[in-house]
Structures are given as structure tokens and as C-alpha cells.
Amino acid sequence: MNKAQSIRNKIGKLTPGKVFSAKSLNLDGTATTRKILSRLEKKGAIQRVDGRQGFYFIPKQGVFGTVKPPRGVLVRALLTDENKGYRSGLSLYNKLGLTTQVPGNITIACNMFPRTTTVGGVEVQYRKARAPITKDNIPLLQYLDVFMDIKNIPDTTPGKIVKQMKEKLKGLEKSDVKRMIKLSDYYPKRVQALLGALLENLCGVEAAKPLKKVTQSGSIYKLGIKECELPNRAKWNIR
Known part of the structure; x- marks a missing residue:
């Protein structure tokens, strides 16, 4: 079998749509x-993704012509191919069920410099990740x-998000919790305070102890969370 046939x-x-x-x-x-792929494109067997060199999709015909790949498919392809980033921003929060608002663009946190481009008709914003990215810590x-x-x-509201995130944190292994605490060092102290309060609430004082240092400065973290939504918020200087 020759190379063209193999491809x-x-x-x-x-x-179709892949x-x-x-x-x-x-x-x-x-x-x-590249020449083989170019010939297949000219024949209509594959189609190039606009704005992203080296990306193609299998044409899928709809009532009004070729249907472009959904943005979710584009995101998965970008992340799988580059292996350098992860979905963040509003598209992530929508995927996690934290908001019903559908974003007009896609945000990818990555190890590259920030930039904005258009891929397949969808605006993609690349922003610098705060912490080193690995497959396990995404x-x-x-x-x-x-x-x-x-x-x-x-x-x-922040209170609703706290309730939802409590449920998600419950599913983490102890090893994941420890890694998350270490990764939080790359984030502002208000993030560490909120993580500490939630872990203390879910796992006890010892689990959150490594984060207690963020309260020593006396800073108040105004996150808009009520006491009834996070009973131990005052201990972590959260308001």
C-alpha cells in the first residue's frame, strides 16, 4: 500500500464533521x-479549517451546503493537537453548568503568549495560564x-457557584486536593482563601491547613458570598 492510499x-x-x-x-x-492532503482538498474529500493552518475537516452536507464543525469540535481538535492548553473563560463555565450564557468566543489558557485569532469562523482567545500545564492538572x-x-x-451569583463547586470538589481524590493546594500558589490570595474555606468545610481543618497562611496578612477578600452560603467565610477573611 502506497502512502497516498494509507492516508x-x-x-x-x-x-463527517470531524x-x-x-x-x-x-x-x-x-x-x-502535505501534497497528498492538498490533492484531497482539491477533490472535495476534505476541507481546510479557516484561519488554522494544517487543520482540516470531513465535509458534512446540510440543506444549505457544507456545515462547519461545531465550536466544541474545534476546541477539542485544537487542544488535542497542541497539547499546550485547556478550555477556560465563559466557555468553560458554561460547560461546567455554572452559567447558561453561551459565549461568542472560545478562551484557551496556554503556555504561549496571549493572542486572539479566528478559527473556523470562531474567535479564539489564547491567554497565558497562571500555572504550569500538564494533562493531570488541567x-x-x-x-x-x-x-x-x-x-x-x-x-x-458567587453563592450559587460556591454550592456547585462544593459538589465538584467532593469528587476529588486526596492526592488531587494536595496538588490543587500547591497549584493555588500561582493564583491570588483570594483564590487560596476560597479554596481553603471550601476544603475546610468539606474535609476538615487539617486538609485546609496549608492554606491558612493567606489569612495572616489581615486582608479582606470581598467575594460577595453570604455567611449562609459559606458558614466559615469569616475565618478565611471572606465577605
């Missing part, structure tokens, strides 16, 4: 591979991002 076979197994790159299909990045960083933006998430 056609791999692409033939993909479903976004892919040479890397995601384990293809080499040689000029020969969910923990996403939770910390929620705490970071808790006052700015639309169509909800």
Missing part, C-alpha cells in the same frame, strides 16, 4: 504528506480559574 484509508474512517490534522492522524509532516486549574472569576461569571 486516504485513515481519513476514510473519520465521520476535525483533524496530520499530527492527530499520526502522519509525518513531510512535503509529500481539571484542577479549571476549578481554580472558576474561583478566580467567581465575581464575574454572568447569570449566576
Whole structure:
């Protein structure tokens, strides 16, 4: 089997609307591979994703012509291919069920410099991640991002978010909790205070002890959370 046939076979197994790159299909990045993909594009077998070099999708025909891949598919393809970032911002908060508001763009926290681009007709904002990114710590960083933006998430309140995040933190292993505490050092003290209050509430004083240092400065963290929503807020200087 020659190289062109091998590539056609791999692409033939993909479903309509699927976004892919040479890397995601384990293809080499040689000029020969690029020429084969270019020929397939000219034949209409694949279509290039606008604004993202090296990304293609399998055309899916709708009533009004070719249907572009949904933004969720684009995000997964970008993150899988680059392996350098994670979903954040309003699109993350919507995915976690914290807000019903659907964003007009996608935010990706990454190790690269901040920039804004358009991919497949969708605006993608890359912002600098606060902490080093690894596959295992992405969910923990996403939770910390929620705490970071808790006052700015639309169509909800900080108190409602606290209630929802309590349930999500319950599902973490002890090892995850320890890693999350370490990662919180990269975030503002108000994030550490909120994490500490929630962990103390859920797991006890000892679990939150490493974070207690944030209360020593005497700073007050105005997060808009009521005492009935977080009974131990005063101990963590949260208002």
C-alpha cells in the first residue's frame, strides 16, 4: 500500500464533521504528506479549517451546503493537537453548568503568549495560564480559574457557584486536593482563601491547613458570598 492510499484509508474512517490534522492522524509532516492532503482538498474529500493552518475537516452536507464543525469540535481538535492548553473563560463555565450564557468566543489558557485569532469562523482567545500545564492538572486549574472569576461569571451569583463547586470538589481524590493546594500558589490570595474555606468545610481543618497562611496578612477578600452560603467565610477573611 502506497502512502497516498494509507492516508486516504485513515481519513476514510473519520465521520463527517470531524476535525483533524496530520499530527492527530499520526502522519509525518513531510512535503509529500502535505501534497497528498492538498490533492484531497482539491477533490472535495476534505476541507481546510479557516484561519488554522494544517487543520482540516470531513465535509458534512446540510440543506444549505457544507456545515462547519461545531465550536466544541474545534476546541477539542485544537487542544488535542497542541497539547499546550485547556478550555477556560465563559466557555468553560458554561460547560461546567455554572452559567447558561453561551459565549461568542472560545478562551484557551496556554503556555504561549496571549493572542486572539479566528478559527473556523470562531474567535479564539489564547491567554497565558497562571500555572504550569500538564494533562493531570488541567481539571484542577479549571476549578481554580472558576474561583478566580467567581465575581464575574454572568447569570449566576458567587453563592450559587460556591454550592456547585462544593459538589465538584467532593469528587476529588486526596492526592488531587494536595496538588490543587500547591497549584493555588500561582493564583491570588483570594483564590487560596476560597479554596481553603471550601476544603475546610468539606474535609476538615487539617486538609485546609496549608492554606491558612493567606489569612495572616489581615486582608479582606470581598467575594460577595453570604455567611449562609459559606458558614466559615469569616475565618478565611471572606465577605
